[in-house]
Amino acid sequence: MEQELSKKVDMSRFPVCEAFVSLECEELVTIELYKGTFISIPDSTESVKTYEIRDLLEVHALTPAIRGDADIEPSREDFLRDDFEFYEMLCKLSxxxxxxxx
Known part of the structure; x- marks a missing residue:
């Protein structure tokens, strides 16, 4: 799989292989020797735990903004951007x- 992907992105196999190893460390993929690399699918318990952590982080990130302690003043448009930018703004506000x- 690394060879196929490295050809598609016009890159040597080494950085692609390193990227897969990094993703495996984060449990996002599973590498099976002589079989390939597969996307990891979390079970329902792991999904629930992930959303619980996300909830905690969102509250933590918003607390300084709610108290008025934030270093920056977000505009309404800052919160209407796409999902990634919204959470990036929350983390900045924290x-x-x-x-x-x-």
Whole structure:
């Protein structure tokens, strides 16, 4: 699979292989020797736990903004952007650089 993908993106196999290993460390893919690389599908328990953590992070990220402690003043448009940009804004508002980087 690495060879096929590396040809499609016009890149050597090494960085593609490294990317798959990185994704496997994050449990996003499973690499099976001599079989290939497969997308990991979380079970319902893992999905529920992931959303529970997301809820906690969202509340944590919004707390400084609600208290008025945020370093930046978001506009209404900031919150109407796509999903990724919305959560990026929440993390910026938290003032927590670790949360923002993750």
């Amino acid at each position: 003032g927590n650089s670790v949360l923002y980087r993750t």
